Amino acid sequence: MSERHTLRQQIRERRRALTAEQQHLAAQQLLERIQSHPDISAARRVACYLANDGEINPLPTIHWLWAEKKEVYLPVVHPFTPGHLLFLHYTPTSPMVRNKFNIEEPELDMSRVIPHSALDLMFTPMVAFDAKGNRLGMGGGYYDRTLACWQQHQLGPKPIGIAHDCQQVAAVPNEAWDVPLPEILTPSKHWRF
Template identity: 35%
Template sequence: MNGTSADKADIRAMALSRRDALGADRHTQAAQALAGQADAIGFKPGDIVSGFWPIRSEIDPRPLMEALAARGAMIVLPAVIDRQTIVFRRHDPDMPLVTGSFGTRAPGPEAEELDPDLMLVPLSAFDDAGNRIGYGAGHYDRAIARLHAKGRSPRLVGLAFECQRVERVPAEPHDVPLHTVLTENGLQALPTQR
C-alpha cells in the first residue's frame, strides 16, 4: 500500500470510529436536519437525483430523498453490478428493493437506469476543500468518471455527520472533489463549488 492509500485508510478508520460512536437519537435528528435542507441543495423539479440506502452507521438520507421527491425530483438509487460498477436505477417507493453488494439496497434490474443530475454521495471522511474518502472500493470514483465520459457533470453533494470532517484528505489525480457537503449543521460552502 502506498503512502496515500495508507493515509486514507487511517483517516477512514478514525472518521468511521467517530461516526460509529453516535447514538440513535443523534442519527434521527441528523436525518431530519438533512430533510430540512432540501430546498438549499440546488436542484430543479424534474432533475434526476441519486440518493442511497444507508448502511452501517451512515447518515440516513431517506427523509431528504422523500422531501426532494415531494418537490419534483426523480430519485434513483445506486446498484452495484459485477461487484465493480454502479448504475443508477429509478426508485419507486411502491417497489421492493433488493439486497446487493456490501449490504446495500437498490431497485432490481427491471428498474429504469438513469444518469443523475445531482448525486447525494455517501462518504467516510471529507475536508474543507471538498475532498472525500469513500470506503476504498472506488465505486463512486468510477461512476463519476463514467458520467463525465458521457458528457454529464452531476452536482456532487456529500452527505455526512459533522464528526466526519477531517483537516485534510490526501487527494489523488482520479479523485473528483465534491461541490458541497450537507451535514446536520447545514450546507457547507466549499471552495470547489462550480
C-alpha cells in the same frame, strides 16, 4: 496500514458511535438544508443512496423528494462491469435486494436504469471530507468512477456530498483518481468549494 485506511477506520467508528437520537436529528437538520437549496429545488431526477454503516440517513430527504414529485434513483452495483454503478428508479414499491456488500439496493431491472447524464443531482456518500471538498469513500472507487466525467467535462449530475459533521477531518490524503466535490451538506453547514 495506509493513512487512508487508518482514517477510514477512525471516521467509520466515529459515525457508528452516534446514537439513534443523534442520527435522527442529523437527518432532520440535513433535510432542512436540502429543502432550501436552489439546485435541489430545480432538479427533477436525483440520485441518492440508502444509509449503511452509520452514514447520515437520507430517507427523510427521499420522502420529501417524492412529495415534491421528483424522481429518485439509487445506486446498484453493476453486474458485469466491476467497480461501476448503475442507477435505478426508486419508488416506495421498488423490490429490494442485498448486494455483495450487504447493502440494500433496487432489484436489477434494466428498464428502470437511467444513464448518469440524465440525472440532475447526485447525493454522494462519504467516509470523510475536508474543508477543500476532498472526499474519502469506502475504498472501492465506485463514486469516483461515476463522477469522473463530471470532473473532466462538467457532464452528468452535479454531485453534492452529504455527511455528518463529525466526518470532517483536517485533510483527506488524496490519490490521482479522487474526485473533489463542489459542495457538501452537513447538518450544521453548507460547504461550497
